[in-house]
Amino acid sequence: MGVRVGVVVCVTSFLLGALFTHWIADSLTLWKTPVTDEHLWTAASYYSILANGPVEILYFLSAVVVLGGTTILWSLRDGEAENLMFDGGSIFLFGVTILMYLNSVLPKIFDTFASLPSHQLKDPFPRALRGATLELASNNLICSVALTGVLALQAGRFWAESTDSDDLEVDDADELKGRKSRAKTPELRAN
Template sequence: MAGLRMSIVVSATSFLLGLLFTHWIADSLTLWKSPSTNSDPRLWIAATYYSILTRMPPMLAYIYVAVAVLGGLTLLWSLGDGRAGNLMFDGGSLLLYSSAVAMYLYSVLPNLFENFSALPLPFVRAEPTAPPSTSPSVPPFPTTLRTPTLELASSHLVCSVALTGVLLLQAGRWWAEQKDVDDDEEEAPSPDEKAVVKDEKEPVKEKKKAS
C-alpha cells in the first residue's frame, strides 16, 4: 500500500511539474534578465502566452485540479499512518506541495485573470501602408503589465522548485525504506544457519529423552 501511495504522489507531482515546465517558453524570456534585455517583443511574447493560458478549455482546468487534489489527498493519507518515515518525508512533502498549490492559487491565477484575460489577440499589428514583405511592428509594452509579467515567471519558478523538492523527498523516503529492507534481510538468518541451529537443538532433546 505504501508503494501505491508513493507512486500516486510521484505521478501527480511529475504531472504538475511538467505543466510548469511548459511555461518555460514564456518564463525564460523574462526571468533573470536585466531591464535592458527585457525588450518589448520579449514581453509581448510572454504576455501572449499568458493570455492564451486564460483562454484554455475549462475541461483542462478540471483535469489539472483533479490531479492536484489527488496528490494532496494521497499525501495526507500517507501522513496519517503515523510512522516515523511518513512523518518526516511525507510531512516535508506535504509542506512543499501545499506551498506550491497556495502560490498558484493566490498569486498565479489572480495575476493571470486580472491582467491577461482581457488582452486582445494578436498583439502585433501591421502598418496599413507597409509593403507585404515588411515584418509587423510591435506596439510599446504597457508599463502596467511589466511587473505582472515578471511576477508570473518568478511564481512559476517557485512552484517548480517546491514540486521538485517533493520528488526529492519521495526519492529519499524510497531509499530509506529500501535500506531498512536490506538491513532486515542481512540480520535474518539464512536457511543454512537455521539448519545448523536445528541440528544443535536435536541432540539436546534426545539426551533429555534418554535420561
C-alpha cells in the first residue's frame, strides 16, 4: 500500500511541477490586468518553444502519466472502501487531466503555436492567437487544480488509513490490558 501511494504522489507531484513551469506564460495572461500585446507575445513565444522542442520530452511525460495511472488503477484492485472512495476520486481527476491535455492542450500547442509569425514584442497580437493563448492558460490552470485534488485525496487516504491503524493499536493495547488484569485477578483470589 505505501509504495503505491508513494508512486502516485511522486508522479502527481512531478506532473504538477511540469505544469507549474508554464507559469512563465500563464501568469501573464491569467493574473495580469490588462493583458497587453507584449504579455500575449511572450506567452505565445513560450508555447512556440514547447511546440518545437524535442519529442523525447513528450515520450518521457507519457511514460510518467502511464505509470501514475496504472498505479492508481492497481490500488483499486484491493476493493476496500477507502480505496474506492479516495482512488476513485483520484482516477477521475487524473483522467480529467489526461483528457484535457490530450484533447485540448497538446493539439492547441502543436497546431497553433508550432509556427508564429515574425514579430516584435510591441507589435499588435493577432486576434486569432489571442483566444488560443488565453484558453491554453486556463486549461493549464484546470489541470493543475485537478492534480492538486489528486494529491489531496491521496493525503486523505493516508490520513484515514493511519487513523484506522492507530485505532487498531489502541484496541489491541486495551485488549492486552484486559487480559493482564483478568490473569492477575484469579491469583489474588487464590492467595
